[in-house]
Amino acid sequence: MASFRKPIHIETVIEKIWKYRKSGENETVGLKDTLGRFLGEDIIATTDIPRFNKSPYDGFALRAIDIKEATSDNIVELMVIDCIGAGMISEKRVQPFEAIRIMTGAQLPDGCDAVMMLELVKEITKDGAVYIQVKKSLKQGENISFKGEDIVNGKKLLEAGIKVNPGIQSILATFGYSQVEVKRQPVIGVFATGSELLDVEDHLAPGKIRNSNSYMLCGQIERSGGKAIHYGLIPDSLEKVYHSINRAIEEVDILVTTGGVSVGDFDYMPIIYEKLHANVLCNKIAMRPGSVTTVAEVNGKLLFGLSGNPSACYVGFELFLRPLIRDMLGSKKPFAKKVKAVLGTDFPKVNPFTRFVRSKLYFQNTKLIVKPIGLDKSGVIYSLALADCLLVLPGGSRGFQAGMEVDVLLLEDQEGGEKY
Amino acid sequence: MASFRKPIHIETVIEKIWKYRKSGENETVGLKDTLGRFLGEDIIATTDIPRFNKSPYDGFALRAIDIKEATSDNIVELMVIDCIGAGMISEKRVQPFEAIRIMTGAQLPDGCDAVMMLELVKEITKDGAVYIQVKKSLKQGENISFKGEDIVNGKKLLEAGIKVNPGIQSILATFGYSQVEVKRQPVIGVFATGSELLDVEDHLAPGKIRNSNSYMLCGQIERSGGKAIHYGLIPDSLEKVYHSINRAIEEVDILVTTGGVSVGDFDYMPIIYEKLHANVLCNKIAMRPGSVTTVAEVNGKLLFGLSGNPSACYVGFELFLRPLIRDMLGSKKPFAKKVKAVLGTDFPKVNPFTRFVRSKLYFQNTKLIVKPIGLDKSGVIYSLALADCLLVLPGGSRGFQAGMEVDVLLLEDQEGGEKY
Numbered sequence: 001m002a003s004f005r006k007p008i009h010i011e012t013v014i015e016k017i018w019k020y021r022k023s024g025e026n027e028t029v030g031l032k033d034t035l036g037r038f039l040g041e042d043i044i045a046t047t048d049i050p051r052f053n054k055s056p057y058d059g060f061a062l063r064a065i066d067i068k069e070a071t072s073d074n075i076v077e078l079m080v081i082d083c084i085g086a087g088m089i090s091e092k093r094v095q096p097f098e099a100i101r102i103m104t105g106a107q108l109p110d111g112c113d114a115v116m117m118l119e120l121v122k123e124i125t126k127d128g129a130v131y132i133q134v135k136k137s138l139k140q141g142e143n144i145s146f147k148g149e150d151i152v153n154g155k156k157l158l159e160a161g162i163k164v165n166p167g168i169q170s171i172l173a174t175f176g177y178s179q180v181e182v183k184r185q186p187v188i189g190v191f192a193t194g195s196e197l198l199d200v201e202d203h204l205a206p207g208k209i210r211n212s213n214s215y216m217l218c219g220q221i222e223r224s225g226g227k228a229i230h231y232g233l234i235p236d237s238l239e240k241v242y243h244s245i246n247r248a249i250e251e252v253d254i255l256v257t258t259g260g261v262s263v264g265d266f267d268y269m270p271i272i273y274e275k276l277h278a279n280v281l282c283n284k285i286a287m288r289p290g291s292v293t294t295v296a297e298v299n300g301k302l303l304f305g306l307s308g309n310p311s312a313c314y315v316g317f318e319l320f321l322r323p324l325i326r327d328m329l330g331s332k333k334p335f336a337k338k339v340k341a342v343l344g345t346d347f348p349k350v351n352p353f354t355r356f357v358r359s360k361l362y363f364q365n366t367k368l369i370v371k372p373i374g375l376d377k378s379g380v381i382y383s384l385a386l387a388d389c390l391l392v393l394p395g396g397s398r399g400f401q402a403g404m405e406v407d408v409l410l411l412e413d414q415e416g417g418e419k420y
Numbered sequence: 421m422a423s424f425r426k427p428i429h430i431e432t433v434i435e436k437i438w439k440y441r442k443s444g445e446n447e448t449v450g451l452k453d454t455l456g457r458f459l460g461e462d463i464i465a466t467t468d469i470p471r472f473n474k475s476p477y478d479g480f481a482l483r484a485i486d487i488k489e490a491t492s493d494n495i496v497e498l499m500v501i502d503c504i505g506a507g508m509i510s511e512k513r514v515q516p517f518e519a520i521r522i523m524t525g526a527q528l529p530d531g532c533d534a535v536m537m538l539e540l541v542k543e544i545t546k547d548g549a550v551y552i553q554v555k556k557s558l559k560q561g562e563n564i565s566f567k568g569e570d571i572v573n574g575k576k577l578l579e580a581g582i583k584v585n586p587g588i589q590s591i592l593a594t595f596g597y598s599q600v601e602v603k604r605q606p607v608i609g610v611f612a613t614g615s616e617l618l619d620v621e622d623h624l625a626p627g628k629i630r631n632s633n634s635y636m637l638c639g640q641i642e643r644s645g646g647k648a649i650h651y652g653l654i655p656d657s658l659e660k661v662y663h664s665i666n667r668a669i670e671e672v673d674i675l676v677t678t679g680g681v682s683v684g685d686f687d688y689m690p691i692i693y694e695k696l697h698a699n700v701l702c703n704k705i706a707m708r709p710g711s712v713t714t715v716a717e718v719n720g721k722l723l724f725g726l727s728g729n730p731s732a733c734y735v736g737f738e739l740f741l742r743p744l745i746r747d748m749l750g751s752k753k754p755f756a757k758k759v760k761a762v763l764g765t766d767f768p769k770v771n772p773f774t775r776f777v778r779s780k781l782y783f784q785n786t787k788l789i790v791k792p793i794g795l796d797k798s799g800v801i802y803s804l805a806l807a808d809c810l811l812v813l814p815g816g817s818r819g820f821q822a823g824m825e826v827d828v829l830l831l832e833d834q835e836g837g838e839k840y
Contacts, residue, residue: 086627087615107627173630366825383587385591387587
């Protein structure tokens with residue numbers, strides 16, 4: 001039967017669940033498999049970059065002093081005594097009025113202190129020797145990429161917990177990280193409960209609907225960087241639910257159920273929590289949608305009972321599960337990134353609780369505009385497909401007008417935030 | 421030897437390569453494997469949503485007419501004649517002053533036209549029968565989710581070419597798409613050329629550097645939605661390069677080389693293009709970095725010769741390869757999303773060509789600010805790791821000042837743009 005539930009604040013929920021967070025373990029993967037993973041170790045420069053003074057252009061390495069008077073009216077000729085490609089080292093040392101042909105990326109030969117670009121000289125042959133005609137001067141050090149000017153050996157480049165992008169893969173390769181310590185992906189199990197649910201393959205029957213939340217949740221888990229175990233559908237049979245959940249807890253870092261958490265007569269979840277000797281941390285949260293979210297703890301593992309309503313389920317995941325997953329992945333910014341935007345339409349609906357509205361961000365000139373997608377009515381799953389952010393509207397007694405400045409949580413952002 | 425190269429505009433390059441784009445093929449994957457894939461078919465609603473009039477709350481289905489006079493001073497009693505959970509159908513039909521206990525999501529019983537929330541009534545038992553005491557009225561249709569109010573059967577919900585996110589997975593599940601047509605991932609092969617290059621595992625040697633571009637490119641290919649084949653390193657030996665490239669062309673949709681495309685003496689790529697009877701579409705582009713990008717076509721397949729300079733390689737990929745990949749994935753917005761931002765620092769450097777500066781976007785209140793990361797000097801790979809956008813500075817004879825409005829191409833965006 002219906003029991004009283006006291007709504008608690010989102011911040012309080014975060015505090016409660018944060019006590020049971022676990023630091024993630026590391027595993028080693030090959031460099032090619034690091035995209036989208038989270039670094040398990042700080043990445044340290046193992047050499048200077050550039051590793052040596054080098055030429056950024058194809059041209060001629062020379063001594064600036066030899067050409068300091070060179071102009072188009074006073075052409076200076078230098079004898080070309082060697083030619084080196086990238087990866088090659090010249091054995092020779094330039095003497096006055098000598099130059100070495102050098103390719104992009106090659107190490108600057110001893111004695112040279114500037115590089116003249118290929119296009120700016122004329123090559124001629126005299127007595128079997130090659131000369132260049134130079135008609136402009138260079139400063140000492142001009143057109144040289146200096147050893148260590150980009151990165152100094154030993155510098156900490158990247159912190160553990162950062163998500164790997166292609167540019168980071170480039171850094172890992174440059175410093176010889178052929179095997180990389182990354183965070184193990186937290187394993188999150190997902191159950192859909194509810195006797196009204198059919199499997200995706202099933203034919204429709206009167207009064208029944210297809211299970212969609214568990215597929216959505218698995219997608220959200222993957223997007224957050226976790227690994228999902230899709231346990232699928234459990235009918236609302238007390239014994240079956242209990243045994244399945246009890247077994248699943250052993251296999252996962254966090255367990256999520258969707259459905260069966262409202263105050264309906266056919267909701268077995270409160271009984272299940274009792275049978276599991278679960279420590280219920282909250283069973284109602286001061287938010288819309290998603291107020292009937294339950295969070296419990298069994299032997300140090302968290303169990304989330306998300307609403308069966310798709311929007312509530314979606315929002316509950318993003319607000320509570322995503323930060324836990326990102327935290328296990330070592331992120332220093334496990335929360336959704338919060339930005340300010342201008343509300344693009346009126347939102348007159350009033351609610352005592354903070355409301356999270358599935359919305360879309362627009363870039364209008366240099367301004368960020370946010371607009372809710374469709375209705376925010378329970379069950380409108382269509383809007384979930386198009387949302388790229390959650391508009392945060394504080395609870396209170398007034399509505400919101402277009403033009404107001406509002407908070408927005410980004411859903412597809414890669415960087416994260418330090419708190420809500 | 422150095423040959424003259426005429427720089428052509430980015431738009432012209434796009435036009436030229438667009439002639440050789442290929443529409444991607446479809447393949448079928450299970451619903452659980454669709455995250456991040458691109459839809460190969462339009463997704464059509466196969467039922468109304470909700471499928472039937474249903475209760476959005478736990479409560480009592482009743483006839484609004486019976487309680488139209490109900491107030492706290494005029495309590496109306498209704499007899500509860502049945503109790504249905506979600507997925508159940510009531511066999512009974514309510515008569516005047518009767519109600520049916522109904523759980524969230526259950527189909528509204530025949531004869532009922534409103535739902536009273538559980539919390540608002542008192543249940544009593546009289547003579548073995550259960551009654552509820554109602555002390556407020558409801559409008560006809562109040563607290564009912566109506567058949568088709570969210571989505572009407574037959575509606576086109578999503579277009580082919582859209583990237584699948586968790587909300588879309590929810591839609592696919594709802595409408596029974598257990599197997600989904602998605603676009604086959606274009607296969608892009610990557611070669612790193614350059615005799616200065618060592619493998620990531622190799623010990624460093626004088627004048628040599630580690631290959632990093634090919635790992636970065638594979639990451640960029642994956643981020644774009646393609647499948648990378650990492651062919652690794654080829655020394656600058658003419659025969660080896662030719663044979664490897666010739667063989668690889670057969671295995672891929674697009675082939676990319678990095679390095680060996682400048683005008684240096686040790687650059688074999690132009691000879692390779694000749695041996696392959698390649699139709700060179702361009703060998704210099706009016707942009708910085710990346711001007712030495714070469715694009716050729718062999719038997720209808722595109723070969724990209726990107727610069728060996730990491731920044732140039734990175735930018736060349738994002739500007740030309742990414743749109744081709746996204747186009748093969750069916751995206752109607754294959755280009756990087758372009759937004760306006762306020763330049764956060766001066767950028768005095770002048771360039772005749774359009775410059776793409778690796779930068780980071782900041783959200784300051786509701787404003788978008790863009791700041792270049794570090795120096796934009798060739799070889800600064802560190803900035804690639806932190807960049808989330810490319811600042812676009814048009815070529816010309818003047819620099820740029822903080823506060824100016826500039827174009828920015830987003831690197832991690834999921835949506836894309838219709839053109840640059």
